[in-house]
Amino acid sequence: xxxxxxxxxxxxxxxxxxxxxxxxxxxxxxxxxxxxxxxxxxxxxxxxxxxxxxxxxxxxxxxxxxxxxxxxxxxxxxxxxxxxxxxxxxxxxxxxxxxxxxxxxxxxxxxxxxxxxxxxxxxxxxxxxxxxxxxxxxxxxxxxxxxxxxxxxxxxxxxxxxxxxxxxxxxxxxxxxxxxxxxxxxxxxxxxxxxxxxxxxxxxxxxxxxxxxxxxxxxxxxxxxxxxxxxxxxxxxxxxxxxxxxxxxxxxxxxxxxxxxxxxxxxxxxxxxxxxxxxxxxxxxxxxxxxxxxxxxxxxxxxxxxxxxxxxxxxxxxxxxxxxxxxxxxxxxxxxxxxxxxxxxxxxxxxxxxxxxxxxxxxxxxxxxxxxx
Amino acid sequence: xxxxxxxxxxxxxxxxxxxxxxxxxxxxxxxxxxxxxxxxxxxxxxxxxxxxxxxxxxxxxxxxxxxxxxxxxxxxxxxxxxxxxxxxxxxxxxxxxxxxxxxxxxxxxxxxxxxxxxxxxxxxxxxxxxxxxxxxxxxxxxxxxxxxxxxxxxxxxxxxxxxxxxxxxxxxxxxxxxxxxxxxxxxxxxxxxxxxxxxxxxxxxxxxxxxxxxxxxxxxxxxxxxxxxxxxxxxxxxxxxxxxxxxxxxxxxxxxxxxxxxxxxxxxxxxxxxxxxxxxxxxxxxxxxxxxxxxxxxxxxxxxxxxxxxxxxxxxxxxxxxxxxxxxxxxxxxxxxxxxxxxxxxxxxxxxxxxxxxxxxxxxxxxxxxxxx
Numbered sequence: 001x002x003x004x005x006x007x008x009x010x011x012x013x014x015x016x017x018x019x020x021x022x023x024x025x026x027x028x029x030x031x032x033x034x035x036x037x038x039x040x041x042x043x044x045x046x047x048x049x050x051x052x053x054x055x056x057x058x059x060x061x062x063x064x065x066x067x068x069x070x071x072x073x074x075x076x077x078x079x080x081x082x083x084x085x086x087x088x089x090x091x092x093x094x095x096x097x098x099x100x101x102x103x104x105x106x107x108x109x110x111x112x113x114x115x116x117x118x119x120x121x122x123x124x125x126x127x128x129x130x131x132x133x134x135x136x137x138x139x140x141x142x143x144x145x146x147x148x149x150x151x152x153x154x155x156x157x158x159x160x161x162x163x164x165x166x167x168x169x170x171x172x173x174x175x176x177x178x179x180x181x182x183x184x185x186x187x188x189x190x191x192x193x194x195x196x197x198x199x200x201x202x203x204x205x206x207x208x209x210x211x212x213x214x215x216x217x218x219x220x221x222x223x224x225x226x227x228x229x230x231x232x233x234x235x236x237x238x239x240x241x242x243x244x245x246x247x248x249x250x251x252x253x254x255x256x257x258x259x260x261x262x263x264x265x266x267x268x269x270x271x272x273x274x275x276x277x278x279x280x281x282x283x284x285x286x287x288x289x290x291x292x293x294x295x296x297x298x299x300x301x302x303x304x305x306x307x308x309x310x311x312x313x314x315x316x317x318x319x320x321x322x323x324x325x326x327x328x329x330x331x332x333x334x335x336x337x338x339x340x341x342x343x344x345x346x347x348x349x350x351x352x353x354x355x356x357x358x359x360x361x362x363x364x365x366x367x368x369x370x371x372x373x
Numbered sequence: 374x375x376x377x378x379x380x381x382x383x384x385x386x387x388x389x390x391x392x393x394x395x396x397x398x399x400x401x402x403x404x405x406x407x408x409x410x411x412x413x414x415x416x417x418x419x420x421x422x423x424x425x426x427x428x429x430x431x432x433x434x435x436x437x438x439x440x441x442x443x444x445x446x447x448x449x450x451x452x453x454x455x456x457x458x459x460x461x462x463x464x465x466x467x468x469x470x471x472x473x474x475x476x477x478x479x480x481x482x483x484x485x486x487x488x489x490x491x492x493x494x495x496x497x498x499x500x501x502x503x504x505x506x507x508x509x510x511x512x513x514x515x516x517x518x519x520x521x522x523x524x525x526x527x528x529x530x531x532x533x534x535x536x537x538x539x540x541x542x543x544x545x546x547x548x549x550x551x552x553x554x555x556x557x558x559x560x561x562x563x564x565x566x567x568x569x570x571x572x573x574x575x576x577x578x579x580x581x582x583x584x585x586x587x588x589x590x591x592x593x594x595x596x597x598x599x600x601x602x603x604x605x606x607x608x609x610x611x612x613x614x615x616x617x618x619x620x621x622x623x624x625x626x627x628x629x630x631x632x633x634x635x636x637x638x639x640x641x642x643x644x645x646x647x648x649x650x651x652x653x654x655x656x657x658x659x660x661x662x663x664x665x666x667x668x669x670x671x672x673x674x675x676x677x678x679x680x681x682x683x684x685x686x687x688x689x690x691x692x693x694x695x696x697x698x699x700x701x702x703x704x705x706x707x708x709x710x711x712x713x714x715x716x717x718x719x720x721x722x723x724x725x726x727x728x729x730x731x732x733x734x735x736x737x738x739x740x741x742x743x744x745x746x
Contacts, residue, residue, distance in 0.1 A: 001565055001592065002481065002531055003622050007474050010625055037427045043637070047413075047420040054410045055607030089462045089609070092632035101380050108375065122629050158375055192374055219374065234428030234636025236462070249376050252383055256495050259465035262635050263607025264416070 006126055014324065014343050021331045027366045029354040030337035032167070034231040034311070036282055046267035055263045060255035062087025062239070063266045069273035070239055076214040076222065079243050086251045087261040091200045091238035093254070094223035096123050098240060099159070101253045102194050102221070103129045108158040113149060114345030115142060117167045117198070135347035141305050142169045142347070146177050150184040159194045165201035165210065165309030168344045168353035172308040178211030185217055195220045201310040203229035203279055204286045210309065214241065221246060226269055229279050237265040286311060293356045293363065300367040314341065314351045317373055323349055326373060334369045379499055387697065387716050394704045400739045402727040403710035405540070407604040407684070409655055419640035428636045433628040435460025435612070436639045442646035443612055449587040449595065452616050459624045460634040464573045464611035466627070467596035469496050471613060472532070474626045475567050475594070476502045481531040486522060487718030488515060490540045490571070503529070508720035514678050515542045515720070519550050523557040532567045538574035538583065538682030541717045541726035545681040551584030558590055568593045574683040576602035576652055577659045583682065587614065594619060599642055602652050610638040659684060666729045666736065673740040687714065687724045690746055696722055699746060709739045
């Protein structure tokens with residue numbers, strides 16, 4: 001029987017293939033989600049609200065009062081009203097809707113700054129959109145490099161995708177870099193280029209000058225969610241923030257893909273955005289753990305990327321090793337789940353991504369088994 | 374700035390244009406959702422579960438235990454195992470994923486039996502898939518007609534979409550018709566045709582012999598959700614059931630569109646599918662109301678389609694009237710929100726769709742104002 005060939009062409013997930021080999025005794029450093037529990041008071045408040053109001057549809061873009069709170073919280077110039085926000089099913093749907101809406105598959109190209117979360121490229125592939133990678137340099141420890149990003153834009157590039165804080169490297173675009181990127185984009189001849197910044201790790205940073213392009217560049221679309229900041233990966237509550245014109249188009253796509261976001265999840269988000277500090281509350285745990293993780297990395301003897309944000313650490317495997325082979329060796333014979341770097345872009349081949357939300361002694365034991373490869 | 378032209382080409386929703394004119398005094402017969410409250414015990418149970426387990430990601434296809442319960446509940450031949458179910462963000466995502474996955478935009482055509490929920494055609498338009506309508510006959514009160522459906526299949530038709538019980542007409546494919554449709558499809562030469570049956574109103578029926586194609590035809594994909602049966606429109610919990618081969622492809626698409634469904638919503642569904650009768654509990658209210666609604670329709674003097682299922686009634690406006698003009702007249706000057714038939718297919722021009730979940734006296738008053746048009 002027939003299928004859409006674009007769906008058929010997508011390969012099975014390497015992450016899943018590795019996760020499938022996990023045993024109950026494995027040290028799991030492969031997870032992409034927090035191990036903390038969510039703040040139960042918000043879930044209980046939403047349950048009490050549902051008992052009175054039921055769980056009806058909101059309008060397609062999401063509950064107006066929630067959108068107002070989100071818009072006001074981030075207060076990005078030119079997109080700080082409720083109408084600039086669309087609530088989505090996690091940041092996955094936010095990114096999906098953005099790529100699908102902003103690009104003409106017949107003409108436009110997307111440029112992704114890598115190493116990056118593989119979903120951007122997979123979505124482009126599914127939508128038939130041409131995409132290229134700008135590989136940040138291994139010998140610069142994968143720091144953002146604005147000049148190289150600007151140089152990489154081509155005549156048909158219409159969307160630049162930046163995940164910052166970055167999964168997998170934890171690298172963060174700095175404020176001065178966001179300004180320079182905006183200036184460079186505005187100076188360019190030709191039609192303006194959209195920037196999609198995936199800010200899903202923005203509450204988990206260990207530096208003081210994280211940069212957000214939406215503060216400086218008027219053609220920015222922001223994707224974010226409560227998944228990482230509030231240990232709510234399973235709540236699937238994300239959003240897009242965009243200027244007036246694109247948001248209308250984005251809401252249209254969203255309305256045919258999922259209709260509306262979950263009303264219960266929206267109520268949880270409404271409570272979180274209504275309590276000052278609730279978005280940042282779990283950040284203290286990550287900052288404390290981060291200091292211990294950096295010490296463990298330094299003690300491991302492994303080469304690693306200093307962790308500016310998020311909850312991952314990238315470590316180098318021996319020169320000439322293949323990251324998939326190393327990940328399979330680790331999971332099959334050494335009891336450690338780690339993600340091969342290659343899935344985040346060619347530039348991360350030769351590396352592994354480790355999550356450090358498991359108990360610290362497990363992280364340390366995992367590092368020593370990797371160091372013994 | 375540029376966009377995907379397929380998104381740009383989609384017109385704004387007529388339903389929303391009419392809803393926007395609603396005032397606090399309007400009689401709202403335009404709603405597409407229950408007015409009952411959901412069964413709070415399931416929401417509270419999920420909140421208690423979350424307090425212990427958190428709300429982590431499930432695997433892409435959804436929680437295995439929930440999928441097992443759903444598969445066993447419907448027990449469709451060849452698709453009665455957990456692996457045959459994919460949990461989605463409402464039936465909207467289920468339908469979106471099915472159309473996107475099953476059809477090659479370069480070669481395949483989708484046939485929709487109309488009058489029908491407009492999303493099927495809008496999704497095809499968004500995906501660049503050719504689509505045609507098979508209009509059920511007004512002079513047959515829009516009954517399903519299997520011979521006409523089979524005759525309408527063309528050489529490039531690869532997906533037949535049937536919503537039964539139907540939104541907007543409430544018509545239901547009968548069991549004998551489902552058998553005949555399956556036999557006709559199996560007898561056809563050429564590559565087999567997928568059938569997508571949208572069963573979202575299956576718990577709200579007022580006849581005894583509703584037909585489900587998946588019982589008889591091995592290339593059926595089923596979409597359904599808890600939205601209508603359990604007054605959980607805002608919970609966005611839907612699913613696809615499909616044979617082994619297509620389900621793998623469907624899960625792949627789903628994993629890039631929304632990653633996974635909401636874990637809280639999945640837990641609510643797990644509780645509902647674990648309590649015998651919980652899916653049907655609210656059906657009693659609809660059956661009682663249905664008898665009163667049929668009496669009110671008969672007394673109104675309006676021509677109407679007998680209601681076999683769902684919670685809508687289609688009524689004829691005076692010959693030669695335009696359904697959009699009538700809906701605007703009603704909302705702007707007569708205080709009634711009704712949906713113009715034309716959005717459900719050309720064959721329903723000259724009709725209005727009314728929802729009958731509002732208080733009965735309001736429904737009766739709405740009917741009398743429509744009769745005075």
